[in-house]
Amino acid sequence: MTIKTEWLDYDVIVVGSGGAGGQAASVAAEEGARVLVVSKDPIGCSDTKISEGIATVRASGSDDDSAAGLSENLRMGGGDLNVEAITDAFAQDSQAGYDRLRSHGLRPPIDAERNTPKPLPLPLGGHTKRRSVGHRNSGIAFGHASWNAVIEGSRIDYLEDAWFLDLVTEETGAGKDAPAKRVIGGLIYDASKGCLIAVRAPAVVIAAGGLSTIFFPKTDTMRGNTGDSYAVAARAGAELVDMEQVQFLPFCLASPPSYEGLCAGEPVTASFLGVLRDKNGKVILDGVYLRTRAECSSAIMRTVEAGNGSPNGGAYLDMTANKKLPRSGPYFMRFLQTCLPSAYNTARQALGKAAGKCEVEWEVRPGAHYQMGGIRTNEHGASAGGDGAGETAHGIAGLFAAGQAMGGVFGANRLGSTALTENAVFGARSGRAAAETARTTSHTANDDAFAPFIAETASRFGQKGDVAASALKLELQRESWTCIGPVRTADRLEKLAALLQDWRERLERVSIPAHTVWNQAFMEFEELRNMLETAEAVAAAAQNRDGSVGGHVRLDRGNISAFSTPYSTVVNRVPDGGYLVRRVARPRQPLKRLVSYKLQENWRKFQIKLLLMMPSGMQDKNLEKRYQAIMGASGAAPEVTPGGVDAAIGEATKA
Amino acid sequence: MKVEIVTHRDGKEATVGFEYEKRFEAERPMVLDVLLQAQARTMPDLAFRYGCRARNCGVCTVDINGKPRIACRARAREGDTISPVATLPVLSDLVVRRDGIARQMRGRLSSGGQGNNLNVEAPEAYHDLTACIECYACLDKCPMHARNFDGGLPGDVQNAEDLPDASKGYRWGNPFSLLKLQRIRIDPLTTDAGRQAAVDNAIDLGLDACVGCAGCKCGVGIDLMGQVVGELLEAAKDRLPSSKT
Structure with missing residues (x-):
């Protein structure tokens, strides 16, 4: 049986139907494009739907919240790896992007006096203004908005259970000041019909999410994050930026297996007296609440490597000292329960009552959460290449990216509540730009260019x-966990390179039956192909960055000095296999910001010492006061978001 | 722990026994754990949907002993039978085609245009309905949905050609589609015309099937009878035959 191929014509293909894809499709359609949305999971079932549902809306809390200020906050958090034009675009469009979600049914709490969406009571860490808006039902409320955007779009066609396999491109023959390649369409496997669909289209928006599924444990991200966005773009020749910047959350559950990898807390939720211990009870990290995620993760992983880890490959987060103090103990419990409620509830369900009361330690290990790097684009989400901030003249014409698929927004670290806004802003921007490309391109797709893709795919069945x-x-x-996970070394990166070669050979020996409707083995094969591609890109970037910064922790090298010139890694696949890596310099923050960062870091370490030296009674009174100051009259802690700087205070001043 | 997994390949149904190996003595695995282990150990191509493993994404619904359950948060028990959701047509193994449900809502979601001021607080009930994760557990025993399959289940239809074309959207509705319509009705930004259209659409999708129905059950605990079906029946009471509300 040979799988059949159907042919379709569209102006814009959007790959993915989550927060970014939904907005890209709806804006492209409003701009007059005929749009095809392709989604391997059911429409709207993306990381957006399962997120904490907190979005950055500039000026929601105060009138003096300037775009320049928000843009700078993002770059400060991201260690200056971010592209300024992109963070500026984020800041300028955050309100308009958010209002588009409201036009699809998202309904926030309202501050009646200010006539704005009502932000959380305190600024999240790294944000200098109150501008993070929480929502009832968390991400599910955003899931409804993505769903509505796709389903109700009158010029949008969509396919679910459909796998976007590859971009089809052709050479432009243009000179060096114009893109050498342009998109002419893509090839899709429609699993519900059991056929291939070749789509001629001059513009493709990739909004197919991240890569956390190349690792186990991952956190509570969607299974479908198999690096499809990056792999599809890389195979077509697009550049990827900062791929080594994978964010790991340090405190994910190590057991029971059904809960393995789910987020149980963040450094800040460990509170003032939380420590990490090894299997012998020895403290391996104190002052956890003031530490960065990288510090916590590497403490756990170093212990595991030394053979002193917990039974499930982690360490113990011990918060019992917080709980035991007579005056401040009850405050601590309230703090833990309200600071990051979803994580606390998960931990209590998984670990039982005694753990829920913090009478015993929690077994934890790091888990993959978010990819900060991604497809290299300009501020309109258009594929970019070359030096500096990147120019579209050196990217692939007609290729766009939005959401977790794109890089350049967050650099080495992401502030809390920004991912959902990134989707809305760059979904809309890329949709608009893609429609514009379609308007200005004459449709002369060369069908012959599709033939090798169709032939190769058909031969897999x-x-x-x-x-x-x-x-x-x-x-x-x-x-991947061992070699490009939360801690990395030169030896392991080399080991992975050798393994990848072996796996690529074994990929050719994957057994795939011939039936065409919902062929699970073929889908597993395609996802594996994308996972291998993505792992290789991450490894290549990680090899080049030979010191620790942000989500990239090298056990065999020191930290990259904040006083050195920041740079991004850029990787692109060469046709014969393997990745070329180079560095692109970024402008550095003014010196006085860096000096202030160094002082903050030393002050933070001194505070930890001071608190631990206090006699117990004094400590108790001191902490009681601190909890009262944090929780105020409401008696509840300000909510933090997993992955946000607020949840890891040590990262808040990172320059 | 032994379970039975009902598989479908190329139109053929088979029941396969699987012995789950507990990873520690006291383990009480979820149904999703059983499926993942079956795939890892003995059935490498076993087809099933899953996503977040934390009961948020709504895609891993399967029937356990004939009742729809969310696999990532349903405990597996000795002798359980795991089969695809009976209310939708099977694509492969435990994967059913969901497409016909969302697609029937195309052209039915307009709220009649929005005002200039988006800063209006939604009522509590709006958020109650937004809690829906689209797991489709509510399709179980729904007489309105069953009209798509001559009053029965997709599995009762003898010839595949006689199944309704999911890619065009199912003719008859279900509690999920009614929830989406009711959500539009109680959105403060919906116009009067938009509210009216929502009721018209509910009637068009077969709201009359709800008259006298014993009721539907939500997979995540939304009061479907009280907050969705009851409200729509009340709004349409003069337009439905022998309404008993």
Whole structure:
């Protein structure tokens, strides 16, 4: 049986139907484009839907919240790896982007006096203004908005259970000041119909999410994050930026298996007296609440490497000292329960009553959460290349990216509540730019260019072999964890490179039956192909950045000095295989900001010492006062978001 | 722990036994854990949907002993039978085609245009309905949805050609589609015409099937009878035959 191919014509293809894809599709359609949305999972079932549902809306809390201020906050948090034009665009469009979600049914709490959405009572860490708006039902409220945007779009067609396999491009033959390649469409596997669909289109927006599924444990992100965005773009020749910047949350559950990898807390939720211990009870990190995620993760991983880890490959987060103090103990429990309620509830369900009361330690280990790097674009989400901030003249014409798929927004670290706004802003921007490309391109797609993709894909159905893709995926997840996970070394990066070569050979021996409707083995094969591609890109970038910064922690190297010139890594795939890596310099923050950062860092370490030296009674009174100051009259802690700087105070001043 | 997994390939149904190996003595695995282990150990191509593992994304619904449950948060028990959701047509193994449900809502979601001021607080009930994760557990025993399959289940239809075309959207509605319409009705930004259109659409999707129905059950605890079906029946009471509300 040969799989059949249908042909379709559209102006814009949007890959993904979550927060970014939904907005890209709806704006492109409003701009007059005929749009096809392609989604492998059901419409709207993305990381957006399962997020904490807190979005950055500039000027929601005060009138003096300037775009320049928000843009600078993002770059300060991101260690200056971010692209300024992109953070500026984020800041300028955050309100308009958010209002588009409201036009699709998102309903926030309202500050009647200010006539704005009502932000949380305090600024989240790294934000200098109150501008983070929380929502009832968390991300599910945003999921309804993405769903509505796609389903109700009158010029939008969509396919779910459909896998966007590859971009089809052609050479432009233009000179060096114009893109050498342009998008002419893409190839799709429609699993529900059991056919291939070749779509001719001059513009494609990739909004297919992140890569956390290349690791296990991951956190509570969607299973479908198999790096599809990056792999599809890289195979077509697009540049990827800052791919080594994977954010790991340090305190994910290590057991029971059903809960493995789910987020249990953040450094700040460990509170003042939380410490990490090894299996012998020895303290391996104190002052956890003032530490960065990287400090916590590497303490846990170093202990595991030394053979002193917990039974499930982690360490113990011990918060019992907070709980035991007679005066401040009850405040602590209230703080823990309200600071990050979803994580607390998950931990209590998984670990039982005694753990929920913090009478015993929690077994924790790091988990993959968010990819800050991604497809290299300009401020309109258009593929970019070359030096500096990147120019579209050196990218692929007609290729766009939005949401977690794109890089350049967050650099080495992401502030809390920004991911949902990133979706809205760059979904809309890329949709608008893609429609514009479609308007100005004459449709002369060369069907011959599709032929090799169709032939190769068709030949996979009925492929004989002795390898199960689902098993190889598990192997890759384990090795990615060790080699490009929360801690990395030169040796391990080399080890992964060798493994990747072996896996690429085994990929050719994956057994795939011939049936065409919902062929699970073929899907596993395609996801594995994307996971291998993405792991290779991350490893290449990680090898180049030979010191620790942000989400990239090298055990065998020191920290990259905040006083050195910041740079981004840029990788692109070469046709014969492998990745070329280079560095692109970024402008540095003014010197006085860096000096203030160094002082803050030393002050933070001194505070930890001071608190631990106090006699217990004095400590108790001191902490009682501090809790009262934090929780105020409401008796509840300000909510933090997993992955945000507010949840890891030590990262708040990172320059 | 032994369970039975009902698989479908190329139109053929088979029941496969699987012995789950507990990873520690006291483990009480979820159904999703059982499926993941089956895939890892003995059935590498086993097809099933899952997403977040934390009961938020709504895609892993399967039938356990004939009742729809969310696999990532349903405990597996000795002798359980795990089968695809019976209310939708099977694509492969435990994967059903969901497309016909969302697609029937195309052209039915307009709120009649928005005013200039978006800064209006939504009522409590709006947020209650927004809690829906679209798991489709509510399709179980729904007489309105069953009209799509001659009053029965997709599995009762003998010839595949006689199944309704999901890619065009199902003709008849279900509690989920009614929830979406009711949500539009109580959105403070919906116009009067938009509210009216929502009721018209509910009637068009077969709201009359709800008259006298014993009721539907939500997978995440939304009061579907009270907050959705009851409200729509009340709004349409003069237009439905022998309304008993």
